[in-house]
Amino acid sequence: MTKKLIILGAGESGIGAALLGKQQGYDVFVSDGGTIKDIYKQELAVNHIPFEEGQHSWDVILGADEIVKSPGIPEKTELMKKIRAKGVPVISEIELAYRFSKDAKIIAITGSNGKSTTTALTFHIFETAGLNAAMVGNIGLSYARVVATAPADYYIVEVSSFQLDDIVEFKPNVAILLNITPDHLDRYDYKMENYVESKFRITMNQGPEDFFVYCKDDQEIDNYLKKQTIYSTSIPFTIMEPLKQGGFMVNDQVNIQVNDEPVIVSMYDLALKGKHNLYNSMAAGIAGRTMEIRKEKIRESLTSFKSLEHRMEYVSTVRGVDFINDSKATNVNSLWFALESMETPVVLIMGGVDKGNDYSAIRELVKEKVKAIICLGIDNAPIQEALSKDTPVMVDTRSMKEAVDAAFQHAEKGDVVLLSPACASFDLFKNYEDRGKQFKDAVREL
Known part of the structure; x- marks a missing residue:
């Protein structure tokens, strides 16, 4: 039948x-x-x-x-x-794809933030090492499509909590959990513990021969691991302390210590800048070492990687003002990371469909770094209520061209105009790619 x-x-x-x-x-x-x-x-x-x-x-x-x-x-x-x-x-689709790709090695990456960057960086490491790898999942082509049309030996899969909710046997050889911060809580009865459980499903079928790579500095992950047993081989990464095994920092050097062959790279040589990217780089490097990729190839990859479109993507400099497209920042935490990595005054374009965002987490960074907020959305009231006291200028706009023009007016030479919306894009745009593309078009018209 x-x-x-x-x-x-x-x-x-x-x-x-x-x-x-x-x-x-x-x-x-x-x-x-x-x-x-x-x-x-x-x-x-x-x-x-x-x-x-x-x-x-x-x-x-x-x-x-x-x-x-x-x-x-x-x-x-x-x-x-x-x-x-x-x-x-x-x-879920990843479960179906897994059913027909069990002979391959699977590296699955989840977390509230940094998934796409880490997935792309991990893929870059495997590609640089000359392996037959495919980057699939939430990034680009679906996992099932690639299994059907262009099977690979290694699948680097970006997975969301929604995809993990409907797995049965899905078992990655390497599961990476970057961080857990409140996101999509509307799908989890507004209970953080439900969302945390969902993320940890990435480990549920793993055994001692598999690897669980995780951020030791993340409070939610740490709390969960104190209560629950993980059966795979755990490899942590941290920027707080040296470790015997895992990813850690010593004297501004990133150390990846797995399989007795340490990979050491100066943080200043990493292709990806900002504190959050130290974590992403460590996670990707550890994944490479678990699969026995040579340390020279990992070092080369971590220093040569080009970042993703719509994720902290440099667009242009107009009259001394830099324009950065971070349209993929669809939650508050992504915006926090973007602001945290900024060294110069920021004119921030943000807004869109608010998923019940709590903006209190970014208030200190806004006070410290943001000279103007350009709100871009159909309903900008939540942002205005939350942040109007923290920045001297707040402007309301309804189209990307209007937002970019307003941002440029409020920026001076040496400033950065940052599109980092912290919201979904569906009110004015098809998706975050469309939003990012319209931003780049509007900047080129200045």
């Missing part, structure tokens, strides 16, 4: 799951309550995969043998409640 596989949601992960399901002989049907992008519709048609959009055929969905759910679909929807009541097994 052919297994009936229903894919809910036809974004990149849903399409990847559909292609892999079809390739592996499942009877696949894709259902999306919204509209499906034309490019994805064409792919489904070419591969003879039936689909529906703008609706969900409940009887078809509830008749599935298994459902792959898009990470974006919350459990509290009526459809998910019905699926759970019927007891149809639900998995």
Whole structure:
């Protein structure tokens, strides 16, 4: 009997799951309550995969043998409640992809902040070492798509808590947990402990032959590890103290001590600047060493890496003012990291869809570094209420061009205009990439 596989949601992960399901002989049907992008519709048609959009055929969905759910679909929807009541097994796309890539080595990276940067840096290390590696997950192509179309020996997978919520057997050889700060709490009944549990699911199937790489300086991670047992081999990283094994700092040098071959790089030689990137660089370097990549290759990679588009990306200097695109900063913590790494006065463009943000964490940095906040969003009231006392200038704008023009007016030679929104982009833009691209276009028009 052919297994009936229903894919809910036809974004990149849903399409990847559909292609892999079809390739592996499942009877696949894709259902999306919204509209499906034309490019994805064409792919489904070419591969003879039936689909529906703008609706969900409940009887078809509830008749599935298994459902792959898009990470974006919350459990509290009526459809998910019905699926759970019927007891149809639900998995995430990374679970499906794992099922058909168990022979490969898997390095999975999660955390509230820094996932994309660390994933890209880890991939850069594996690529520099000449290994057949693929960078997948929340960054670029979906894991399932790559397993179906261009299998690799190593998968460097960026995973979110939403994806981890629906894993069953997914077991990375190396699990990296960078940090845990409040984010997406609306999906976890506003309980931090639920969100923490969700992040730690990355380790749930690991054994002693696997590695768990984590930030020892993160309070939430530290608290959890005091109460729970992790069965994999733990490798911590920290900037607070020297360690026998793991990542640590001594005299401004990053030390990665794994497998008796220390990798030592001056922090000033690292390609990525800022305190948070010391952590990201250590995590990526440790991942490389667990897979026996030579220390010379790791050192070379950590010093030659080019950062990601829309993540602290230098755009241009106009009349002595630097413009930085950090559109990928969709939560307060990402903005905190961006401000923390700034050395010169900042004109900050921020705002968008507020996920119940608590701005108190950035107030000190705003007082110290930000000379003006340009609010960019349909509802800027939460930012104005939270931060108007901490900066001398607060301007309301409704389009990227207006925001960039206002920022430029308030900036002087030697200042930085930083787009680091701390919010989702869906009020005025398609996504954070669209927001970043519009920022770059507006800067080029100055």
